[in-house]
Amino acid sequence: MDAHGGNIYKLAKENKVNLEDIIDYSTNVNPYVHKKLKDIITDSINQIPFYPDLLYENLNNKLRDINKLDGEYVIPTNGAAEGIFLLGRILNKNNILILTPTFSEYEEGFEGKNINHLNYSEIIDENNGFVNKISIKKLMSYIKLYKSEVVIICNPNNPTGQVIDRNNLIEIINLLNEKEIFLVVDEAFIDFYDYNMSLVNLINDVKYKHLVIIRSLTKIFAIAGLRIGYLMTNNMDLIKLAKKELPPWNINIFAMNVVNKLIFDLEYIKNVKEKIDKNRDYLSKKLSPYVEKILPSCVNFLLFYSMDINIKMKLEKKNILIRDCSNFYGLKDGYYRICVKDRKTNDILINAFKEIYGDN
Ligand SMILES: Cc1ncc(COP(=O)(O)O)c(C=O)c1O
Numbered sequence: 001m002d003a004h005g006g007n008i009y010k011l012a013k014e015n016k017v018n019l020e021d022i023i024d025y026s027t028n029v030n031p032y033v034h035k036k037l038k039d040i041i042t043d044s045i046n047q048i049p050f051y052p053d054l055l056y057e058n059l060n061n062k063l064r065d066i067n068k069l070d071g072e073y074v075i076p077t078n079g080a081a082e083g084i085f086l087l088g089r090i091l092n093k094n095n096i097l098i099l100t101p102t103f104s105e106y107e108e109g110f111e112g113k114n115i116n117h118l119n120y121s122e123i124i125d126e127n128n129g130f131v132n133k134i135s136i137k138k139l140m141s142y143i144k145l146y147k148s149e150v151v152i153i154c155n156p157n158n159p160t161g162q163v164i165d166r167n168n169l170i171e172i173i174n175l176l177n178e179k180e181i182f183l184v185v186d187e188a189f190i191d192f193y194d195y196n197m198s199l200v201n202l203i204n205d206v207k208y209k210h211l212v213i214i215r216s217l218t219k220i221f222a223i224a225g226l227r228i229g230y231l232m233t234n235n236m237d238l239i240k241l242a243k244k245e246l247p248p249w250n251i252n253i254f255a256m257n258v259v260n261k262l263i264f265d266l267e268y269i270k271n272v273k274e275k276i277d278k279n280r281d282y283l284s285k286k287l288s289p290y291v292e293k294i295l296p297s298c299v300n301f302l303l304f305y306s307m308d309i310n311i312k313m314k315l316e317k318k319n320i321l322i323r324d325c326s327n328f329y330g331l332k333d334g335y336y337r338i339c340v341k342d343r344k345t346n347d348i349l350i351n352a353f354k355e356i357y358g359d360n
Helices: 008-015 035-047 057-066 079-090 105-109 136-146 165-179 199-203 235-246 252-261 266-290 311-316 343-357
Strands: 074-077 093-100 114-119 124-128 131-134 150-154 182-186 211-216 228-230 301-305 335-339
Touching: 008 311, 035 093, 035 252, 057 074, 057 252, 074 079, 074 235, 079 105, 079 182, 079 211, 079 228, 093 136, 105 150, 114 136, 131 136, 136 165, 150 165, 165 182, 165 235, 199 211, 266 301, 266 343, 311 343
Parallel strands: 093 114, 093 150, 150 182, 182 211
Antiparallel strands: 074 228, 124 131, 211 228, 301 335
16 A cells, blocks of 8 residues: 555556546645746746755745744745654654654654654544544643653644644643643644644744644645745754754755745635635535545545445546555544545546445
């Protein structure tokens, strides 16, 4: 089984079709490409002979400004993935606690460390649609048991599409910070949910030395092939280590220019979010007769459970790729994730289900 989504190359080869013939529902990329994207790329071509600004001054300023940060608290990375692997190297801690089921790269990024997994079902106290509250008492007892030094939470969570209530997370960071335990919050999908739910404003409070936020820009700007993300923390020791550890010029000029030009287009992001919300509700409703369970989601993907363990293969015969989630820690056979695309493409997926199972 593929460890990641997005293996359109393998499917195209197997089905003997062109890459463009594959509909990729296995990666969570925004289908509404910004209308200026192509022009920005074309205009950047004449910069190819030059190295990017070694200090990424403009990019750093933009990332700092959009997040209303008071200091030099940002580290741009080659996708959020580079940020995760970087943290694995610079956080000089051994006992890592990962809340699961979640994105598998934390395992790989922190390979070699003592990793403990804690399933959300063990610690969720309250669930209201896609918003969950963690029992602080239970979480802290596991942290004590495992002697955790770093806790990793993906929020909103991939692959469940659920979030942890912001006030609940603040209570958690307050406790962890006091105990000098790091809280790493991966907000790769926050753009599809709500900026106001981010923990970013805590970064300006110098007391939160043990908070690190990971962001991705590849999903919202549909630039997975360009690779850009960033880390935020006010822990200047970590920032120094990160700068030392990263190779120079880790961001290419295309990704840099796209972010510099588009990051303040909040109207675009708002529009994308509104369309995705509508499409997600439609997709979820239309697919529900064909699967056993679809989890409520606040972002651009849906996790569903199907008794038909051949569903992925059946869709692949129709050149549609979905993500088998049975290899996510804490999930079992039958769990699959699909992204939310535009209405027309979603109808192709819905029709594929209809063709497979008949008109329900
Ligand atoms: C939760 C989460 N974090 C980080 C990443 C990596 O994103 P990027 O493409 O920016 O490396 C992903 C990619 O799927 C993800 O799902």
